[in-house]
Amino acid sequence: MDLGIKGKRALVMGSSYGMGNGVARALAAEGVDIVLTARNQETLDAEATDMSDKFGVRVEAKACDLLKSGDLENLLDFAYDKMGGIDIQFNNCGGPPRLLPSEADEKLWHDWFDVIVMSAVKATGAALPGMKENGWGRVLTMTSSNVYNAAITNVLSSSFRMALVGWSKALCKEVAKDGITVNCLVPGRIYTDRVKAGDEVRAKHLGITPEEARKQMIKSAPMGRDGTVEEMGAVAVMLCGNPAGYINGSVIRADGGRVGVNF
Secondary structure, three states: OOOOOOOEEEEEEOOOOOHHOOOOHHHHHHOOOEOOOOOOHHHHHHHHHHHHHHHHOOEEEEOOOOOOOOHHHHHHHHHHHOOOOOOOEEEEOOOOOOOHHHHOOOOHHHHHHHHHHHHHHHHHHHHHHHHHHHHEEHHHHHHHHEHOOOOOOOOHHHHHHHHHHHHHHHHHHHHHHHHHHEEEEEEOEEOOOOHHHHHHHHHHHHOHHHHHHHHHHHHOOOOOOOOOHHHHHHHHHHHHHHHHOOOOOOOEEEEEOOOOOOO
């Protein structure tokens, strides 16, 4: 299927590794030019070279630490200077520390609101004028399964990912007539370093090894396995394509059936 996105320009946040990297590679494979960003410039440069060589697209890279004042603004200036505009905005960032509600202090609430919520709002806001002018755009935001099942030991992520869903659902109605879709992705257990870290925390609480913790999680999964970044990337690319132009304001799960949803 021709997705009709060859030659489009994408800013993929948190794209040096993990799910963000999988999405960037999947988009590049469809002929999309990419701006990569994460915190480590050396890693980004290596990824940019490899991706450009492998897929024959233009790939730019700019380090950005969302906890540092001014870094996001510098990234957006860089992206627009290099690409001239952004057609596909993929919002994604690393996860906050795993804490109980009673353990999160006020500074952490402020800091991670900026990282998770305001980075998406600002980056998308910068992309929208060009999308409106062209009559086409895709905004896709990574959330987590916490939007359905709030995790007691991950209060910051649970709270702010839910905020992203509310923002996306409101924004989609404002920009729909401009040819822009706004959707959210909900990953299940996609085997990344973040999931490994979660297994380690779970293992510590249960008094078992991380490998035992992972086996328990896999055993409880309907498909009997974790998902892959490639599978996540495929879902993201589908939502960015022209054939998905009528999917708007949706929260799409790629979780192997793990997340229970009560209606």
